[in-house]
Amino acid sequence: MAKAVEVESLTVHYDKVPVLWEVSFEVPQGGLIGIIGPNGAGKSTLIKTLLGLHKPVSGTVRLLGHRFQDVQSRVAYVPQRTSIDWTFPISVLEVVVMGRYGKLGLLKWVKRKDKMAAYHALEKVGMHEYADRQISELSGGQQQRVFLARALLQEADLYFMDEPFAGVDMATEEALLELMSGLKKEGKTLLIVHHDLATVKTMFDWVILLNTCLIDSGPCQEVLTQENIQKAYGNASYLLNETKKLTETKSRGV
Amino acid sequence: MLMCFSAGIVGGLIFLQRRSLVGEALAHASYPGVVLSVFVASLLFPFSEAIVSVFVLVGAFATAFIGLFVIDRLEKKIQISSDAALCFVLSTFFGIGVLIASRIQTTHALWYRQIQSFLFGQAATMVDAHIYLYGGLALFVSLLFVVLYRRLELLHFDREFARTVGMNVKRIHGILHALFVLALVIGMRSVGVILLSAMLIAPAAAARQWTQRFDHFLILCGVIGMGSGFLGNVFSVKIGGEGLVLPTGPMIVLTATSVCILSLLLAPKRGVFFRLIRLWRFQLRCKQENLLKALYKGRRVALNPFFHFSMQAKGWIKGGELTTEGIREAENLIRLHRLWEVYLVHMGQPSDRVHRSAEEMEHILTPEIEAELNALLGSPKEDPHAQPIPRGEST
Numbered sequence: 272m273a274k275a276v277e278v279e280s281l282t283v284h285y286d287k288v289p290v291l292w293e294v295s296f297e298v299p300q301g302g303l304i305g306i307i308g309p310n311g312a313g314k315s316t317l318i319k320t321l322l323g324l325h326k327p328v329s330g331t332v333r334l335l336g337h338r339f340q341d342v343q344s345r346v347a348y349v350p351q352r353t354s355i356d357w358t359f360p361i362s363v364l365e366v367v368v369m370g371r372y373g374k375l376g377l378l379k380w381v382k383r384k385d386k387m388a389a390y391h392a393l394e395k396v397g398m399h400e401y402a403d404r405q406i407s408e409l410s411g412g413q414q415q416r417v418f419l420a421r422a423l424l425q426e427a428d429l430y431f432m433d434e435p436f437a438g439v440d441m442a443t444e445e446a447l448l449e450l451m452s453g454l455k456k457e458g459k460t461l462l463i464v465h466h467d468l469a470t471v472k473t474m475f476d477w478v479i480l481l482n483t484c485l486i487d488s489g490p491c492q493e494v495l496t497q498e499n500i501q502k503a504y505g506n507a508s509y510l511l512n513e514t515k516k517l518t519e520t521k522s523r524g525v
Numbered sequence: 526m527l528m529c530f531s532a533g534i535v536g537g538l539i540f541l542q543r544r545s546l547v548g549e550a551l552a553h554a555s556y557p558g559v560v561l562s563v564f565v566a567s568l569l570f571p572f573s574e575a576i577v578s579v580f581v582l583v584g585a586f587a588t589a590f591i592g593l594f595v596i597d598r599l600e601k602k603i604q605i606s607s608d609a610a611l612c613f614v615l616s617t618f619f620g621i622g623v624l625i626a627s628r629i630q631t632t633h634a635l636w637y638r639q640i641q642s643f644l645f646g647q648a649a650t651m652v653d654a655h656i657y658l659y660g661g662l663a664l665f666v667s668l669l670f671v672v673l674y675r676r677l678e679l680l681h682f683d684r685e686f687a688r689t690v691g692m693n694v695k696r697i698h699g700i701l702h703a704l705f706v707l708a709l710v711i712g713m714r715s716v717g718v719i720l721l722s723a724m725l726i727a728p729a730a731a732a733r734q735w736t737q738r739f740d741h742f743l744i745l746c747g748v749i750g751m752g753s754g755f756l757g758n759v760f761s762v763k764i765g766g767e768g769l770v771l772p773t774g775p776m777i778v779l780t781a782t783s784v785c786i787l788s789l790l791l792a793p794k795r796g797v798f799f800r801l802i803r804l805w806r807f808q809l810r811c812k813q814e815n816l817l818k819a820l821y822k823g824r825r826v827a828l829n830p831f832f833h834f835s836m837q838a839k840g841w842i843k844g845g846e847l848t849t850e851g852i853r854e855a856e857n858l859i860r861l862h863r864l865w866e867v868y869l870v871h872m873g874q875p876s877d878r879v880h881r882s883a884e885e886m887e888h889i890l891t892p893e894i895e896a897e898l899n900a901l902l903g904s905p906k907e908d909p910h911a912q913p914i915p916r917g918e919s920t
Binding site for chain 1: 541675678679681682683685686688689690691692733736737738739741742897900901
């Protein structure tokens with residue numbers, strides 16, 4: 272079986288500042304995969320690059336054995352909750368239906384069938400009572416669940432989630448975990464950006480430990496050694512940030 | 526009217542992008558295009574109104590588009606903040622336009638008058654050819670909106686997600702920019718360069734007050750724009766008359782802004798008027814609840830007749846005594862108050878500092894938050910001051 276994700280010497284710059292350097296790893300299909308690292312380590316940048324949202328300076332990415340464009344319909348993306356303007360005039364159900372847009376083609380109208388599917392996805396995350404609500408009325412956890420419902424509607428094999436647990440309530444956290452383990456049982460692969468070290472070991476099967484460079488990737492126990500965590504989070508990593516800042520000023524010429 | 530409709534819906538999108546000023550800048554940026562094309566067209570085809578107006582459209586479109594391009598470059602490449610970039614484009618382009626226009630003014634007075642009609646707009650002087658031309662274009666803009674509706678929705682709500690489902694974001698943005706400039710150019714003839722941005726933004730600001738849905742919002746923007754266009758024309762004809770000339774452009778804009786102001790005041794959810802009422806009712810309720818607590822704690826409270834009446838109407842008191850309903854309500858308040866205190870102490874606040882916050886939160890906490898608090902804190906029996914927490918209805 273093809274690997275879920277194969278990354279080969281990936282380097283990404285953001286405004287000429289290096290964010291990821293020569294990152295290479297492979298992830299098997301099926302299971303929960305954590306992308307772990309301190310703030311500014313390039314976790315979000317990594318999944319955005321995998322999804323083709325950022326252009327890498329060099330390196331190759333393969334998803335499910337293909338280029339992203341060829342497996343687009345089998346990949347779902349849950350952006351960071353805070354990246355969206357939640358005052359946008361739109362209802363919960365309309366947001367979830369967007370999960371179908373990729374498959375529908377963008378010119379066809381949304382049919383009743385699609386709306387029913389969206390409603391069922393909302394049911395799975397326990398949000399069906401909010402279907403007609405305005406999105407600005409939702410709490411943080413509810414927003415996250417709506418996003419998850421949208422991803423469920425995409426019926427993908429590979430899910431990318433950016434910080435789904437950031438700032439959500441306990442009920443949402445439990446609902447998310449339950450859904451994720453459900454998806455895992457169906458053989459799906461979930462790549463999840465996560466920042467809370469305390470819960471990593473119990474949550475994930477596989478971990479990608481990152482701080483601009485790849486520290487290590489592999490099964491949870493092997494990667495999360497004291498030494499590796501020290502490398503990613505410890506004092507030694509501050510030099511990385513310093514040099515990043517320097518590159519920024521130099522390359523802008525100020 | 527169609528022109529105002531298309532200006533309305535396009536304005537709606539700009540409004541949601543929070544780039545309202547772009548309309549203002551681009552309207553001004555189109556002015557040199559108008560001036561130049563009147564000049565060129567009149568030189569080549571001195572007697573044909575229709576050809577001149579086509580030329581004007583193209584010219585205005587071109588310079589406005591250049592303006593948009595310059596703004597974009599300034600922001601992205603040289604990293605000038607967007608307000609500075611907008612001001613720069615607005616004043617520079619408009620300045621060039623004025624410069625050329627004043628040159629023409631002295632030599633070709635007739636052309637200058639034609640140019641002036643674009644500055645302030647003169648819907649009344651339009652002839653049939655104009656109407657077909659502008660109407661057709663406006664219809665085209667509106668139709669494209671219908672076709673692109675779902676892409677626009679997705680693009681404006683969640684741009685990155687849009688790209689992951691295979692949408693060509695760059696192309697749609699290109700189309701949108703073209704549409705935007707087109708709508709500007711269309712509206713210019715009736716409202717004028719200077720007042721045009723009001724025509725874009727006023728309907729959008731008004732519509733946003735009334736609806737929470739994207740499709741309704743866009744339609745409403747268009748309808749308000751169209752209505753203002755119609756009423757503006759009617760007013761300028763009806764009110765104006767002998768000796769009093771009311772130009773249509775400003776009338777349309779005034780109508781649109783009146784609708785906007787009325788909406789800001791009167792819309793049921795977000796309008797100032799109803800917000801004040803809700804605020805007043807909330808304050809009233811806080812006072813009532815405080816009185817209720819005082820009564821419950823056995824203090825002697827002198828109720829003025831108004832509060833006496835309103836609390837009796839709620840069924841909290843009867844003949845100066847608390848009813849069971851009133852007691853339940855009071856216990857609930859105290860419960861929320863003390864639960865909140867426990868929570869704050871749980872979060873590391875010193876226990877002598879929590880009373881004031883709880884005094885406010887007891888009026889605000891919802892049953893859902895109460896349930897969460899209760900679960901989080903493990904159904905506490907006492908508050909940080911060792912006073913009992915009344916049992917809730919749910920537990």
